[in-house]
Amino acid sequence: MQRYFIKQAKIFNNQITMSSEDSYHINKVMRMKIGDQIIIIVDERITYLAKILMLNPITRVEIIKEIENNNELPINVTIAHGLIRREKMEDVIEKLTELGTYAYYPVIMKRSSVKYFEERFDKRIERFERIVKEASEQSRRLKLMNVSLPIKFNELLTIKKDFDYALFAYEDEEINSNNFKTIMQKKPSSLLIVIGPEGGYDLVEVQQLIDWGFIPISLGPRILRTEVAPLYLVSAISYEIELGEKNDKS
Amino acid sequence: MQRYFIKQAKIFNNQITMSSEDSYHINKVMRMKIGDQIIIIVDERITYLAKILMLNPITRVEIIKEIENNNELPINVTIAHGLIRREKMEDVIEKLTELGTYAYYPVIMKRSSVKYFEERFDKRIERFERIVKEASEQSRRLKLMNVSLPIKFNELLTIKKDFDYALFAYEDEEINSNNFKTIMQKKPSSLLIVIGPEGGYDLVEVQQLIDWGFIPISLGPRILRTEVAPLYLVSAISYEIELGEKNDKS
Numbered sequence: 001m002q003r004y005f006i007k008q009a010k011i012f013n014n015q016i017t018m019s020s021e022d023s024y025h026i027n028k029v030m031r032m033k034i035g036d037q038i039i040i041i042v043d044e045r046i047t048y049l050a051k052i053l054m055l056n057p058i059t060r061v062e063i064i065k066e067i068e069n070n071n072e073l074p075i076n077v078t079i080a081h082g083l084i085r086r087e088k089m090e091d092v093i094e095k096l097t098e099l100g101t102y103a104y105y106p107v108i109m110k111r112s113s114v115k116y117f118e119e120r121f122d123k124r125i126e127r128f129e130r131i132v133k134e135a136s137e138q139s140r141r142l143k144l145m146n147v148s149l150p151i152k153f154n155e156l157l158t159i160k161k162d163f164d165y166a167l168f169a170y171e172d173e174e175i176n177s178n179n180f181k182t183i184m185q186k187k188p189s190s191l192l193i194v195i196g197p198e199g200g201y202d203l204v205e206v207q208q209l210i211d212w213g214f215i216p217i218s219l220g221p222r223i224l225r226t227e228v229a230p231l232y233l234v235s236a237i238s239y240e241i242e243l244g245e246k247n248d249k250s
Numbered sequence: 251m252q253r254y255f256i257k258q259a260k261i262f263n264n265q266i267t268m269s270s271e272d273s274y275h276i277n278k279v280m281r282m283k284i285g286d287q288i289i290i291i292v293d294e295r296i297t298y299l300a301k302i303l304m305l306n307p308i309t310r311v312e313i314i315k316e317i318e319n320n321n322e323l324p325i326n327v328t329i330a331h332g333l334i335r336r337e338k339m340e341d342v343i344e345k346l347t348e349l350g351t352y353a354y355y356p357v358i359m360k361r362s363s364v365k366y367f368e369e370r371f372d373k374r375i376e377r378f379e380r381i382v383k384e385a386s387e388q389s390r391r392l393k394l395m396n397v398s399l400p401i402k403f404n405e406l407l408t409i410k411k412d413f414d415y416a417l418f419a420y421e422d423e424e425i426n427s428n429n430f431k432t433i434m435q436k437k438p439s440s441l442l443i444v445i446g447p448e449g450g451y452d453l454v455e456v457q458q459l460i461d462w463g464f465i466p467i468s469l470g471p472r473i474l475r476t477e478v479a480p481l482y483l484v485s486a487i488s489y490e491i492e493l494g495e496k497n498d499k500s
Contacts, residue, residue, distance in 0.1 A: 071471040091341075095478050100470075139472040179494045220350075220492040221321040222389040228345050231478075232485040236493075239486035242470040244429045 001049075002030055003039040003137045005144065014063045016040060016050065023059040026052070039067070044143045071140050073100030076190035077237055078163065079230045080105040080156050082197025083112040086124065088227050093128055093147060097135035099234040102190075103146040107156050111199030116150045125149060153205060157212045160192060168194035168209050169229050170201070170216040180217040180233075184240045191237070193217075195229045251299075252280055253289040253387045255394065264313045266290060266300065273309040276302070289317070294393045321390050323350030326440035327487055328413065329480045330355040330406050332447025333362040336374060338477050343378055343397060347385035349484040352440075353396040357406050361449030366400050375399060403455060407462045410442060418444035418459050419479050420451070420466040430467040430483075434490045441487070445479045 004022050018026065026032050032052055038061060040048045047069045050061040079096060081089075083106045096104055108116050128147045136144050151159075160166040165188050167180070183191075194214060201209075210216070219232055254272050268276065276282050282302055288311060290298045297319045300311040329346060331339075333356045346354055358366050378397045386394050401409075410416040415438050417430070433441075444464060451459075460466070469482055 073472075095481070098472060098474055098478050099482065100472055139474065141472060181489070181493050218493070220488050222323075222348060222350055222391060224348050224389065228348050228481075231345070231481050232349065232488070235482040235485035236489035238470050238482070239431070239489060243431050243468070243486075 001039050005041050008043045018059040026059045076102040078103040078192045080107050080194045082109040094131050094135045097132050097145045098139040105148045106150040109197050110202035112197040163190045163192040164188035166192040166214045167217045168214045198226050251289050255291050258293045268309040276309045326352040328353040328442050330357050330444045332359040344381050344385045347382050347395045348389040355398045356400040359447050360452035362447040413440045413442040414438035416442040416464045417467045418464045448476050
């Protein structure tokens with residue numbers, strides 16, 4: 001069933017007047033009729049079944065009942081990603097949303113192949129938010145992944161304190177005695193994971209990450225491009241904690 | 251170090267004359283010089299360190315020594331994917347190659363949103379093979395993922411016999427008592443995994459898959475689009491079998 005995100009403040013008398021954008025989607029894209037049902041997600045917390053009372057020009061719906069539906073990954077996975085090109089970032093944002101990622105921080109790094117222009121990014125954030133909203137609706141998430149404006153490398157170092165563990169994907173095996181699986185066994189409730197840009201980390205950045213206590217992890221023997229590495233990580237986390245218990249022989 | 255795939259037949263007297271395409275890459279893209287070293291992968295089996303003897307107009311290299319380098323996923327994971335649009339298929343092929351997938355079969359299914367035109371596909375296969383080659387070089391694979399011409403649904407059913415297990419990703423939880431993790435615990439050496447097209451499976455197809463012994467598996471509570479599901483699966487498989495042993499308390 002089609003899902004729409006709204007704010008609590010939009011509910012009056014058990015009825016909701018949909019935005020013009022959502023009304024358009026209900027009318028023209030989905031071609032729904034009066035009496036058809038949709039799912040309304042309020043403030044990213046509560047899910048209601050609702051039926052359409054009025055369609056045109058603005059759709060109004062009435063709440064039928066609250067429904068249970070928590071599809072969220074039960075761990076805060078925040079990806080801090082070396083700044084990449086817009087089209088690639090849009091693709092990563094869409095896929096990470098579907099995979100259940102909590103937040104996405106683009107990070108300005110020395111070897112990023114793109115420059116960051118603040119004024120351009122303000123416009124982009126709107127588009128990113130629309131991508132997140134649509135991907136959340138289609139993947140049936142309750143929560144919208146938070147996409148931050150690009151942060152500086154120093155800011156990345158300071159947000160580490162908000163997480164149980166901070167990791168960074170690093171292909172140099174020699175420093176990779178640490179193991180992503182071992183970390184997952186500790187059942188963290190929040191993970192900050194850094195992934196370098198296309199050009200990789202600068203050695204100064206690697207040293208800073210280590211100095212600040214970020215743990216280097218390997219993603220296996222093949223070298224994944226920067227736009228594949230975050231998908232690998234969040235997929236692996238979902239597999240580890242969401243796909244039911246293993247038949248351990250312990 | 252840059253990697254190039256060649257055939258055994260190209261080696262004479264310990265020297266290799268590179269193709270004009272690879273010569274162009276070495277000369278113009280990588281801007282290498284005589285004496286620089288590259289890695290040569292012969293017949294997807296043997297890896298040599300080689301040095302450049304001659305650059306222009308065709309590059310010739312000399313083998314220095316054989317080097318050990320098996321980065322292959324130690325299990326044959328073959329993805330059978332409901333036919334999707336060309337651009338999306340190219341993206342999936344590139345990412346699946348990096349992730350270590352063994353083979354990719356596009357499958358003509360009832361709800362595929364694209365039609366299959368054989369004559370168009372012949373040209374596309376060439377392009378797919380170039381994508382696979384480049385993605386293999388950058389991810390440091392020895393083996394080139396095999397991309398098949400689209401097969402019919404009935405052919406999919408008959409190739410099942412070549413695999414230890416045949417699975418299909420299916421979002422209907424009611425029939426999903428089976429568990430992807432349980433299958434992985436059996437340490438299969440080959441897996442055929444079917445993923446439906448954008449429109450999902452037709453119910454007749456689901457019934458046929460079940461009748462032929464394909465096992466339905468869930469990919470977690472969120473609904474992944476058809477181009478994300480295969481990435482999730484191969485990432486999870488790599489995580490399970492390549493990222494070192496867990497500290498099980500058994």
